[in-house]
Amino acid sequence: MSILITGVLHENRIQDILIKGNHIVSIGNLAHVQADTCIDGTGKAILPSFMNGHTHAAMTLLRGFADDMPLGVWLKDHIWPIEAKMTEEDVYWGAKFACLEMIRTGTTFFADMYWHFPGTARAVQEMGIRAGLSAALFDFGDKERARQAKDQVEKLYEKYASLSERIIFTLGPHAIYTVSKDSLAWVAEYAEDKDLLIHLHVSETSTEVENCLKEHGMRPVEYLDSVGLLSPRLMACHCVWLSDHEMDLLARNHVQVIHNPASNLKLASGTFRYQPLADRGLNIGLGTDGCASNNNLDMFEEMKLAALLAKSASGDATVLPAVDAFALATKNMAAMYGLECGEIREGMLADCMLVNLNHPQLTPGHHLLSNVVYSANGDCVDTVICNGRVLMEDGVVPGEEEITAGFRACVDRLTGA
Ligand SMILES: CSC[C@H]1O[C@@H](n2cnc3c(O)ncnc32)[C@H](O)[C@@H]1O
Numbered sequence: 001m002s003i004l005i006t007g008v009l010h011e012n013r014i015q016d017i018l019i020k021g022n023h024i025v026s027i028g029n030l031a032h033v034q035a036d037t038c039i040d041g042t043g044k045a046i047l048p049s050f051m052n053g054h055t056h057a058a059m060t061l062l063r064g065f066a067d068d069m070p071l072g073v074w075l076k077d078h079i080w081p082i083e084a085k086m087t088e089e090d091v092y093w094g095a096k097f098a099c100l101e102m103i104r105t106g107t108t109f110f111a112d113m114y115w116h117f118p119g120t121a122r123a124v125q126e127m128g129i130r131a132g133l134s135a136a137l138f139d140f141g142d143k144e145r146a147r148q149a150k151d152q153v154e155k156l157y158e159k160y161a162s163l164s165e166r167i168i169f170t171l172g173p174h175a176i177y178t179v180s181k182d183s184l185a186w187v188a189e190y191a192e193d194k195d196l197l198i199h200l201h202v203s204e205t206s207t208e209v210e211n212c213l214k215e216h217g218m219r220p221v222e223y224l225d226s227v228g229l230l231s232p233r234l235m236a237c238h239c240v241w242l243s244d245h246e247m248d249l250l251a252r253n254h255v256q257v258i259h260n261p262a263s264n265l266k267l268a269s270g271t272f273r274y275q276p277l278a279d280r281g282l283n284i285g286l287g288t289d290g291c292a293s294n295n296n297l298d299m300f301e302e303m304k305l306a307a308l309l310a311k312s313a314s315g316d317a318t319v320l321p322a323v324d325a326f327a328l329a330t331k332n333m334a335a336m337y338g339l340e341c342g343e344i345r346e347g348m349l350a351d352c353m354l355v356n357l358n359h360p361q362l363t364p365g366h367h368l369l370s371n372v373v374y375s376a377n378g379d380c381v382d383t384v385i386c387n388g389r390v391l392m393e394d395g396v397v398p399g400e401e402e403i404t405a406g407f408r409a410c411v412d413r414l415t416g417a
């Protein structure tokens with residue numbers, strides 16, 4: 001199958017783009033080329049689609065369910081009790097609805113950590129999107145729970161590690177306060193053995209640091225180092241409360257960091273220090289976190305918040321310029337997952353979006369990436385392609401009504417409405 005996008009803005013020039021199979025094969029004047037599908041790119045710009053580095057997709061079910069409280073209370077008193085009632089079917093519809101929102105707002109990859117892994121995997125398969133799905137692991141220090149959790153991870157690995165070219169299987173130990181030292185060490189070994197990435201919440205709140213100091217006599221990143229978890233395999237989410245020594249440890253071990261600006265702000269977790277981490281050469285990506293702490297999956301908003309926070313935290317308006325904020329959501333994430341996407345170039349995977357240049361928030365067009373980062377939102381996205389397949393054209397995602405109905409039915413059942 002081939003797709004020809006004609007007359008689209010790419011790197012300040014009007015060009016044609018040819019996609020064959022799942023790759024971008026040619027960029028230039030392609031007036032002579034025939035393709036199975038033709039998309040008129042007039043008045044549009046092509047950009048790499050976004051990659052959401054940390055979310056819990058099915059938490060769309062809990063959007064607006066518990067707001068305006070700190071992480072500990074939010075998780076223990078509100079989120080975990082209702083999550084305990086969720087079925088695989090709920091997670092499937094929650095994740096499908098999340099995929100719909102992501103596609104509509106220009107995202108074609110998400111890194112997920114959630115319960116009922118098969119539900120999310122099924123949604124990803126059906127929606128045509130790409131994902132890094134982590135097998136969640138919790139044991140709360142209980143030996144029997146740890147045994148069961150590891151068993152479950154191994155079973156999921158057997159079934160999903162090579163199931164689909166669009167799913168990357170990863171490990172998801174939740175956090176140092178919910179996973180025992182033995183299980184964290186097991187995760188490090190298993191990841192090495194099976195060549196897997198690890199997705200973990202790290203140093204999200206000051207309480208996490210205080211408790212770690214009390215229990216282990218060291219700070220969270222030092223503790224992770226002692227357990228053997230620091231390596232380029234680790235995608236450390238949040239990373240809000242880091243000492244200089246912890247930043248050095250992350251850099252020395254080439255750990256990858258995911259910034260979650262909206263969630264950190266909403267839960268008042270603290271301020272991510274972008275510049276000191278960037279100065280150390282760390283690869284930094286961007287994520288929304290789940291819909292119960294954001295409360296949407298729009299990566300445009302996330303880029304803007306990341307840029308504004310970095311400037312404010314450093315007192316320097318030159319920090320995290322638009323082009324770098326865009327990289328957080330695209331090519332930095334692609335590097336993290338070893339995917340050849342995140343840029344529009346010949347030979348790259350055909351994961352891309354067309355934005356509507358006539359949208360007021362992209363007008364006037366002095367500088368496209370400035371507009372994309374500081375002005376636009378998901379509403380500016382017109383067309384989305386993932387792995388060479390059109391998932392949305394002219395703002396239409398096929399099957400949207402059915403997905404919304406299935407999703408609403410789950411929310412009603414879950415909340416007894
Ligand atoms: C094992 S499934 C993931 C688990 O994480 C919870 N969660 C969502 N957002 C956060 C956050 O910001 N910090 C810690 N844990 C979070 C989610 O509700 C699931 O229970």
Ligand SMILES: [Zn+2]
Binds near residue numbers: 054055056237289290
């Ligand atoms: Zn999270």
